[in-house]
Amino acid sequence: MHTETLISEGVFYIGASDRRISLFENAFPLENGMSYNGYLFLDEKTAVLDTVDESCSRLYFANIEHLLNGRPLDYLIVNHMEPDHAACIGALLLRHPEVTIVLNAMAKKFLLNYFPSLGNAKFLLVKEGDHLSIGTHNFRFVMAPMVHWPEVMFTFEATEGILFSADAFGTFGALAGNVFATDRDFDAAHLSEMRRYYANIVGKFGEQVNAVMKKVAALDLKMIAPLHGPIYRSHFDKLISAYKTWASYEPEEAEAVMIAYASVYGNTADAATYLATKLAEKGVDNIAMYDVSKTDCSYLIAESFRVKTIVLAAPTYNGGVFVKMEDFLHGFVNHKIRNRNIAFIENGSWASTAKASMLKILEGSNLTYLEPSLSFASTVKEQQLAKLDEIADAIVYSLKPAQE
Numbered sequence: 001m002h003t004e005t006l007i008s009e010g011v012f013y014i015g016a017s018d019r020r021i022s023l024f025e026n027a028f029p030l031e032n033g034m035s036y037n038g039y040l041f042l043d044e045k046t047a048v049l050d051t052v053d054e055s056c057s058r059l060y061f062a063n064i065e066h067l068l069n070g071r072p073l074d075y076l077i078v079n080h081m082e083p084d085h086a087a088c089i090g091a092l093l094l095r096h097p098e099v100t101i102v103l104n105a106m107a108k109k110f111l112l113n114y115f116p117s118l119g120n121a122k123f124l125l126v127k128e129g130d131h132l133s134i135g136t137h138n139f140r141f142v143m144a145p146m147v148h149w150p151e152v153m154f155t156f157e158a159t160e161g162i163l164f165s166a167d168a169f170g171t172f173g174a175l176a177g178n179v180f181a182t183d184r185d186f187d188a189a190h191l192s193e194m195r196r197y198y199a200n201i202v203g204k205f206g207e208q209v210n211a212v213m214k215k216v217a218a219l220d221l222k223m224i225a226p227l228h229g230p231i232y233r234s235h236f237d238k239l240i241s242a243y244k245t246w247a248s249y250e251p252e253e254a255e256a257v258m259i260a261y262a263s264v265y266g267n268t269a270d271a272a273t274y275l276a277t278k279l280a281e282k283g284v285d286n287i288a289m290y291d292v293s294k295t296d297c298s299y300l301i302a303e304s305f306r307v308k309t310i311v312l313a314a315p316t317y318n319g320g321v322f323v324k325m326e327d328f329l330h331g332f333v334n335h336k337i338r339n340r341n342i343a344f345i346e347n348g349s350w351a352s353t354a355k356a357s358m359l360k361i362l363e364g365s366n367l368t369y370l371e372p373s374l375s376f377a378s379t380v381k382e383q384q385l386a387k388l389d390e391i392a393d394a395i396v397y398s399l400k401p402a403q404e
């Protein structure tokens, strides 16, 4: 059984999807699986670009053997050594000991750490700007350090105009037959999970991503073929622009507000709901609201890359801030998110420590703190509602420059 897809002249998709997996990297929830993409060229020489996760190895090898149809495999190009792409290198070498592995020096070091027995394999070391021709197809190698590991490189095939972009432009989610991105409802279908993938997997390395995007923008692109998610034949400007925005830590939607609240018994949630209602009454129509205990942190991190203004509402817990809010804020800081407006609501039934604890975690990030904030004990009292109105006004004011 094999199921490859011709994506361009002499170029095939040979990857597969795993719909049983529930956590990517054993950390990030997947709503509908994950795809692990690999590619194969048939030309005067043959070449495979990257292997796949072990979970997809059966179909991957069946596709390779079907397409090669007895021909030798001349090259394996390794763009990324993380095991979700490199796990099958050892098994591929057992089937095709004739192959030359094309990779950069750091990737070779990583490869030999994972596969110490491959020290005698044939290697072709490449660096920035090196070329490799396999007939009518010509590869150029573009180093992309820290997108997502330090050894990452992209491979650009000039004849077909395909950028093999490793993790860059990847999305969470399995593929369903069509390996190409659909134009139908592009943002909802692709951008949302691309953002969550970027924010959580690559988001910490914005400076390096921006440097690589400059190189990508100079390429004559006809296709972007990542290692996860669909292949793109259009929307290149949109994709590169989104990556540049995220990598610069600028909000993607300057009029968007996220209310992230923690609530043990519902009273802090009520305060957050009142604030959201006031914002809506004042004309804010791009409001997202999350209970940080219910929503996985990966979504909160992704939303933090999208919005301009964030409301943090949380109760005291163990003399600090509620643990789920603490987890989110540590993730926020670790991903170097900055250039955001932050408003606070704290609930201290027996001590008001939540805001101070949140500020301490956020210390050193480049954030603008909106005033006033609300501190209440157990429940919001009627006379405190005016303070929530003032917070809503401050948020509306903070959004104004983007709306004019």
Ligand code: FEO
Pocket: 080, 082, 084, 085, 148, 149, 167, 227, 228
């Ligand atoms: Fe999809 Fe960094 O591996």
